[in-house]
Amino acid sequence: MTTSTHRRRPRPGHARTSARLTALTAASALALTACSAIGEGDGGTDQADDGEGGGTVVLVTHDSFALSEDVIAAFEERTGLTLETRAPGDGGALVNQLILTKDAPLGDVVYGIDTTFASRAINEGVLEPYTSPEAGEDVQELAVDDEDHLTAIDVGDVCLNIDREWFAEQGVPEPTSLQDLTDPAYRDLLVVTNPATSSPGLAFLLATIAELGEDGWVDYWAALRENGVKVAGGWSDAYYVDFSGPSSEGDRPIALSYASSPPYEVPEGADEAPTAAMLDTCFRQVEYAGVLAGAANPEGARQVIDWLLSPEVQADIPENMYVYPADSTVELPESWELFAPLPPEPLTLDPGVIAENRDAWIDTWTATVLD
Amino acid sequence: MDGHGARLNRRGAVGRGAAWGLAVAVPLAFLGLFFALPVGTLVARGFWPDGALDLSGFVEVFSRPRTWRVIGLTLAQATVATAVVVLLGVPGAHVLYRRTFRGRGALRAFVVVPFVLPTVVVGVAFRSVLAPHGPLGFLGWDGTFAGVVAALVFFNYAVLVRTVGGYWATLDPRAEQAARALGASPLRAFVQVTLPALVPAIASGAAIVFLFCATAFGVVLVLGGPRYGTVETEIWVQTTQFLDLRAAAVLSVVQLVVIAAALAVAGRARSRRERTLAQGSTTAVERPLRLRGPGRSAADGAAVAVTALALAFLALPLVTVALRSLRTPRGWGLDNYVALGTTGGPNALSVTVWDAAVTSLRIALDATVLAVVVGGLVALVVSRRPRSRPLRRAVGVLDAVVMLPLGVSAVTVGFGFLLTMDRPLGLDLDLRSSPVLIPIAQAVVATPLVVRTVLPVLRAIDSRLHEAAAVLGAPPGRVLRLVDWPIAARSAGLALGLAFAVSLGEFGATAFLARPERPTLPVVIFRLIGRPGAENLGMALAASVVLALMTATAIALAERLRPGVAGDV
Incomplete structure (x- = not known):
């Protein structure tokens, strides 16, 4: 047998074996120590605590949820509750997950249901009515129904953004309205x-429907496609x-984004924003919170909603979630005041009308613009 | 004496039966609970909306012209992409697993990186390359069928290279050498001797690639634009946006049929060619790569050319990501990497990127252990050829069933988890919020990869070796330890690496289970790239580079982890 002599890279066998042994040992040591997620003691998630004295309250939300740590800590300290968050998906998926899990709710309170899915959530019976004593005039105005199944927490307008530098360089006047775009x-x-x-x-599609009406929007999109x-x-x-x-490298100077996007494109120290939102193209997206039907801790859930409406959270919302607080008396961050004014007259549609027509509108849109 | 021996034998047979029973039961229970149950429950919701069976969905869904177009596109994309992957990947497997050269380990690790990068990042990188203003804009592939296929190839190249490479490296080269010595041209020797021997591994790899391509979601959404919907994107839209579970259930059945057909074809190709190959041979399989001077081979040259092309293609979007991660508003610099130690611009994240990386590593470790145990057991069971026909058939079914997790939509699994894991098996334990479910969900996806990597190697073990060992009096445990293990262990490193990589990069099912206070790295990247501003984009790209490096390191380490083997000195 002429075995090892044929190897092209003769290496002392024992050195190799011992290197392997070391690697193996290191790996198993790693595996056995605290490196495992399963083995990790996870203090915050003791399910058994749920029933006892309102220890934990579970907030189901979308994947963009964020608030400052100290704001959350202050809430926990004041109420004695532990706030646990779950983010099973984005806006639309969130509501559908709540509907599917109606019989065994994912948590106690939901935050992040938006205008386009609000009515579906209410109609499917996943929410309990609750009128928060913290709800001011602004919040009441944004209510979806008379029973307060949902409480408005923030407002995030979807608007077309333009690259102002591009228009200045090309000497083309900046577009201002939806009609300009055709x-x-x-x-x-x-x-x-x-x-x-x-x-x-979806919000932008709704903006065009709100602006041009049931009769006009299909032709408008056909014209956009043409253009x-x-x-x-x-x-x-x-x-x-x-x-x-500025942070992208594409060749289209008009893009769908949010009213709150421009401040994030402003270079440090500059006093003019390189991009701007077209304020006449904005669709108002309201995000709501509500107590989940069948919540294990409904009292805790109501406390969370009150807290979300408190001035501390309302002021914390803009920079954490890139949306505007529902309470307009709360001061906005300085850069927002300068570069991201809240559109004064955004386009809106009634959540009930949206719920009824959304699927058909999307089908028609697909047939008009894509097929 | 005789009586004693018979008693021992009987006791041995019972023990053996129990051991095999356990080896079958553990994976079946795992996949039954964490795959079949959630998926079955969700699909059943679509067909039994109010307790009564309602199959009208079939008529309705199939009468939509869109459905047929989507099915056609799914098949076309997956078939073309799989073909391209095989054409590019087989030479790649040869170069990376049969030839030695400086930097080979790094290249082997490098090819796996695309496989784990979050699709949204790759989508952005890929599109910046293909878009009209990008370096490959002249191809006009942006938003076209070719663009989607290119991206699918990008993601799946490593799967084929590794499945085929791991097998090829253990293949006895003497048959091919003999053919050459008898005067066959290199091409002829390859086509008539080596290629047929490789068919089982190629079929295995191609089947996985096909499943990945047929169920690709993010890539298709980003690269193909809205015109190139697949069954998978359609299921996602129907489930998450319209909550039309009836349509989603019908489409899931369609997906299942497509997958079952693909698996059947692959299985046929495998079994027809399957034969015992002399593996673990004592001849050196790997040769140094020589492109010049004496001993150079034209075949190697061609393989190297194809592989270089493929690697350049893989590198282009990756280099784009790396370069852009170094760009800051103030010019070039490491600012984005420094930012990884923070929670980003104004509270972009709830944890630092490094924290998320640690979470990802921990979860990946658990998922890998689970996948290797479950997948290893399945591979062991399936590698046997029982004498009784029904048993043989059952083994075949197990072989196919274990592949299904690759072919079922992550949305279906994720939503199914939410439906079934509140009281799994009636236990008062809400797993939906438990950190345990994330590695489990990832292990379900990684298990088939482990099986497909280890199985071809185990299957190729000459069954006469088992018989000889048994005849010589070795108890079954010893046969396993001395015959199967040394050979299987060589592919274990590969399997370990792939499972780890899958877990690190998994996003679909994880996103549904994510816990905002402990996000994984892909979740953090997804979040950063979903926000405006150069700071957020820069951090997302830097974090992607970190994810890529972590993957490459893990793969490189896993490859070194092949335990010492008697015949391998």
Whole structure:
């Protein structure tokens, strides 16, 4: 047997074996020590605590939920509750998950149901009515129904953003209205997202329906298609690949984003924003919170809603979640005051009307713009 | 004496039966509870909406022209992409697993990186390369069928290279050498001798690639734009946006049929060619790569050319990500990497990226252990050829069933978890909020990969070796330890690495279970790239580079982890 002599890279066998042994030992040691997620003692999630004296309250929310640590800590200290959050998906998926798990709710309170899914959530009976004593005038005005199944917490307007530098360089006047976009002067300049797969995309579709009416929106989209509108799969894709804004490298100077986006494009110390939201194209998305039907801790759930309406949380919302507080008396961060004014007259649609027509509208949109 | 021996034998047979029973029961229980139950429950909701069976969904869904277009596109994308992956991957397997050269380990680790990067990041990187203003914009592939296929190839190249490479490396080269010595041209020797021997591994790898392509979600959504919907994206839309569970259930059945057909074809190709191959041979399998001078081979040259092309193609989007991660508003710099130690711009994140990386590593470790145990047991059971026909058939069914997790939509699994894990098996234990469910969900996806990597190697063990060992009086445990283990262990490193990589990069099912206070790295990246501003984008890309490096390191380490083997000195 001429075995080892044939190896091209003769290496002392024992050195190799011992190296392997070391690696193996190291790996098993790693595996056995605290490196495991399963083995990790996870103090905050003791399910058994749920029933006892309101120890834990579970907040079900979307994947963009965030608040400052000290704001959460203050809430826990004041109420003696432990706040646990679950984020099983984005806006639309969230409501559908709540409907599916109605018989065994995912938590006690939900935050993040938006205008487009509000009515469906109420109609499917996943929510308990609750009128918060903290709800001021602004919040009451945004209510979906008379029984207060949902409480408005924040407002996030979806608007077209423009790359102002591009328009200045090209000497083309900046567009201001939806109607401008069908003008050949703005051919091949617009990128939006697909309403079937992206929530800002759906909001923008609703904006066009609110502006042009049931009769006008289909023709409008046909004209947009004629004029070279591009449809991307999701926001990141549209904003970072197709948009020509400063943090992107695309070739389209009009992109679907939010009223709150421009401040994040302002270079340090600059007093003018390179991008701007087209305030006449904005659709008002309200995000709501509500007590879940069958909550294990309904009292804790109500406390969470009161807390979300408190001035501390309302002031904390903008920079954490890139949306505006529902309570307009709360001061906005300075850069927002300067570069991200809340659109004064946004387009809106009644949540009930949206719930009734959403699926059909998306089908019609798909047939008009894509097929 | 005789009586004693018979008693021992009987006791041995009972013990053996129990051991095999356990080896079957553990994986079946695991996959039954964490895969079949959730998926079955969700699909059943679609067909029994109010307690009564309602199959009208079939008529309705199939009467939509969109359904047929979506099915057609799914099949076309997956078939074309799989074909391209095989054409590029077989030479790649040869170069990376049969030839030695400086930097081979790094290249082997490198090819796996695309496999784990979050699709949304790759989508952005890929599209910036393909978009009209990008370096490959002249191809006009942005938002086209070709663009989707290119991305699918990008993600799945490693799967084929590793499945085929791991097997090929243990293949006895003497048959091919003999053919060459007898005057066959290198091409002829390859086509007539080596290729047929490789068919089981190629079929295995191609089947996995096909399943991944047929159920690809994020890639299709980003790269294909809205026109190139697949069955998978359609299930996602119907489930998460419309909550039309009836349509989703019908589409899930369609998906299942497609997958079952693909598996059947692959299984056929495997079994027809399956034969015992002399593996673990004593001849050196690997040779140094020589492209010049004496001993160079034209075949190697061609393989290297194809592989170099493939690697360049893989590198392009990755380099784009790496370069952009170094760009800051103030020019080039490491600012984005420094930011990883923070929670980002104004509270972009709830944890630092490094914390998320640690969470990811911990979860991946658990998922890998689970997947290797479950997958290893399945591979062991399936590698046997029982004498009785029904048993043989049962083994075949197990082989196919264990692949299904690769072919079922992550949305279906995720939603199914939410439906069934509040009281699994009637236990008063809400697993939905437990950190345990995340590694489990990832292990379900990684298990088939482990099986497909280890199985071809185990199957190729000459059954005469088992018989000989048994005849010589070795108890079954010893046969396993001395015959199967040394050979299987060589592919264990590969399996371990793939399972780890899958877990690190898994996003679909994880996203439904994510716990905001302990996000994984892909979840954090997804969050960062979903926000405006150069700071957030820069951090997302830097975090992606970290994820890529972690993966590459894990793979490189796993490859070194092959335990010392008697015949391997």
